[in-house]
Amino acid sequence: MEKLLGMLRAAGDATRLRLLLLLTKAELTVSEITLILGQSQPRVSRHLRLLCEAGLLERFKEGAWVFYRAADQAKAVELARAISALADVEADPVLVDDQRRLAEVRTQRAQEAAAYFRANAAEWERIRSLHVPEQEVEAAIVRLLGRDRLDSVLDAGTGTGRMLELLSPYIRRGIGIDGSPEMLAIGRDRLGQASAFNCQVRRGDVYRLPFGDGQVANGFDAVLFHQVLHFLDDPQAALREAIRVLKPGGRILIADFAPHALEFLRTEHAHRRLGFSDAEVQGWFKAAGLKTLASQSLVPSDTEGLTVMVWLGETVGAVVREKTIEAVP
Ligand SMILES: C[S@@+](CC[C@H](N)C(=O)[O-])C[C@H]1O[C@@H](n2cnc3c(N)ncnc32)[C@H](O)[C@@H]1O
Incomplete structure (x- = not known):
């Protein structure tokens, strides 16, 4: 009960809900998240920390980069899925914008990798x-x-x-x-x-x-x-x-x-x-x-x-x- 309440409290905020919806779709770095949300890094980091503490997100450091993704523990996954299903992503302009910017970030990354292979094929x-x-x-x-x-x-x-x-x-x-x-x-x-x-x-x-x-x-x-x-x-x-x-x-x-x-x-x-x-x-x-x-x-x-x-x-x-x-x- 305590854990579930903690998760619900953490998710019950507009920015954190946006974060949760994004991170069920992709594994992202803080700078990518900042870019998508259009909010300052300290602010984004604080929300991410709260979601991690509640067990809804996972943070992992790999070399110089830190990634965030939706937690894959059973209850957290179920809750994140339920929230994603309930959120009317297509009807809300803020969420539509988040998805659009997520797609842009992904395209940018894919283009960088493609440019590398274009240049290095030989x-x-x-x-x-x-x-x-x-x-x-x-x-x-x-x-x-x-x-x-x-x-x-x-x-x-x-x-x-x-x-x-x-x-x-x-x-x-x-x-x-x-x-x-x-x-x-x-x-x-x-x-x-x-x-x-x-x-x-x-x-x-x-x-x-x-x-x-x-x-x-x-x-x-x-x-x-x-x-x-x-x-x-x-x-x-x-x-x-x-x-x-x-x-x-x-x-x-x-x-x-x-x-x-x-x-x-x-x-x-x-x-x-x-x-x-x-x-x-x-x-x-x-x-x-x-x-x-x-x-x-x-x-x-x-x-x-x-x-x-x-x-x-x-x-x-x-x-x-x-x-x-x-x-x-
Ligand atoms: C490191 S190379 C490995 C190629 C090959 N498997 C080998 O071992 O030599 C990675 C390859 O993945 C391709 N690649 C990366 N992302 C891709 C994607 N989303 N769809 C198709 N190919 C992709 C790149 O174009 C590149 O040729």
Whole structure:
């Protein structure tokens, strides 16, 4: 009762309600929140603190950045969901404005990351292996996905198509989706050179995969995110979208950095998150109804390198889809 009253009191304020509605949609830094709300930083910070103390929000510091997001403890989630459902976001001009500015902040971020890949597409092969025990990671990916159990694979954020090239001998069909035409141009060339004719790449957004609703219940055996999620502002939304296009019993493989402190990857290489902890990714899997089949860490031999984690999750039971998706072409 005390806890619930505390949460209700914290939410019972116009600014804090706006914050709650925003942070159920995105994970944001204080400066982004300040920009969206148009209020001073001390004021915003005070409201954020009250919401955190009541258990409705979580604050986490990662390197030089501090993020806020809606708490994922059961009661807090239920309350935040109920409030979001009751708030008539579309009818209130203040809330409409908040959503518009949130969309602007996200677009700005996405444009910054896209500009980075546009500028670095040709150099990507060198950059991609800088901090990573690449061969070990690739061997782990093939082993975990299983050489003989894959028919169709989607490589989300395929970049220059290395994952498709790697998996092409073991699959019937591979599709890579990426938002950067420059990266895709190199990817097409690479797949042609490797005679990986069973694979193709297309332009698209991992938040809205280009596989629409159709008549045939079909989908991919596996969706991969190899070194993609740390660029995204809402990795969980991308994960949910990937699950939408999976076959029942299909698998998600995530390869990404373990938590690290290389701030320059943020400032110079457009990373948003400095890696992910095992608990965080397993929490996403749980929330999305995936069973964790593997969680493996690949520690580099030199001290300069970064640890890479590979997670494998499987949908349990039937995939909950409002509609079926079109057959994988
Ligand atoms: C670090 S690269 C990794 C590429 C590839 N998976 C690899 O391991 O070489 C990340 C890729 O994600 C793509 N990307 C980032 N956000 C995206 C989005 N919202 N939709 C589609 N692609 C995205 C970028 O264009 C970039 O090519």
